[in-house]
Amino acid sequence: MSTDAADLASLATLLADETRAAMCLALLDGRAWTAGELAAHAGVARSTATEHLDRLVGGGLLAEERQGRHRYLRLADASVAHLIEDLSARLEPARTPVRxxxxxxxxxxxxxxxxxxxxxxxxxxxxxxxxxxxxxxxxxxxxxxxxxxxxxxxxxxxxxxxxxxxxxxxxxxxxxxxxxxxxxxxxxxxxxxxxxxxxxxxxxxxxxxxxxxxxxxxxxxxxxxxxxxx
Structure with a gap:
């Protein structure tokens, strides 16, 4: 397998988890969220959220900044936002009725x-x-x-x-x-x-x-x- 193919597969794996995908979608609002806010949004424990966020930061999709006790996360740059939005646009419209x-x-x-x-x-x-x-x-x-x-x-x-x-x-x-x-x-x-x-x-x-x-x-x-x- 070529290096490019392996890197692409690694990038795709980052978004292949529903919790990580939910966090990235939330950050499309352009603001920085705390780790606690993202954990609550995704419906997971803080410790679980930390593991997912570390992977997203390590993979270059998110950037982090620490202020005191708080850890703030945001999308790394505009190109990441475009990637997520482009992928979302290629999904079939949801057939599940709104409840x-x-x-x-x-x-x-x-x-x-x-x-x-x-x-x-x-x-x-x-x-x-x-x-x-x-x-x-x-x-x-x-x-x-x-x-x-x-x-x-x-x-x-x-x-x-x-x-x-x-x-x-x-x-x-x-x-x-x-x-x-x-x-x-x-x-x-x-x-x-x-x-x-x-x-x-x-x-x-x-x-x-x-x-x-x-x-x-x-x-x-x-x-x-x-x-x-x-």
Whole structure:
């Protein structure tokens, strides 16, 4: 077996466990979680969670930071988030019926709008990408690329600092296949900065501790004026 094949198999093994997969999916909200929070989310004991987290950190999928008694975990970088989201998008839609009002409400909220690591996803994320494309600001033909007008729009209309767009280790625009809409939304530096801007302006706000976000009244008015999104 080649070294590359062995490394790929090792990476796949990290996500082949349901507990580790649940932890990685939770961290797609882009925030750092404590080991205790991830243990509770996955429904396992702290000692069990520690074993799984050590494997994920050792495999390069998670990064850790210690502050006092607390151990904080996050996805190692944006490429890990894209890997997990891309894998999720290739799953068959769940055929198990939703049980209970709470589960139905959470599922609907995630479908409408959520964060995918540091950018917007769901119906809202796809709507933003479509609106940018319709205005000639984003070119989706043969890949995702901001046009010259799109770069100007981000700084002049969306109010994003030009310096914040200059990150050479990450593409300015990237298509990320949305796992609920089965269509791409905008990732990359541009997607991250837009999401950050919308959160700062409180056009979108987080719903509890989940990845789901909701558009505020100010956001509805702002998105309609900025991009024509109703």
């Amino acid at each position: 209970g009002l709470r589960q139905a409400t959470v599922s609907a909220a995630m479908k409408r709008a959520r964060t995918c690591y540091d950018h917007l996803a769901g119906e809202l994320g796809v709507a933003v990408a479509d609106a940018l494309t319709a205005r000639g600001l984003l070119d989706q033909r043969g890949g995702f690329a901001l046009t010259g007008a799109g770069v100007d729009w981000l700084t002049a209309e969306a109010g994003i600092d030009p310096a914040a767009l200059r990150q050479q280790r990450r593409p300015l625009a990237r298509g990320c296949l949305d796992w609920t809409e089965r269509r791409p939304h905008l990732a990359g530096v541009a997607g991250a900065r837009l999401c950050e801007r919308f959160l700062e302006q409180r056009w979108v706000v987080r719903i509890g501790s989940s990845r789901a976000v909701k558009v505020t009244p100010a956001g509805r008015a702002g998105l309609r004026e900025l991009l024509g999104i109703d």
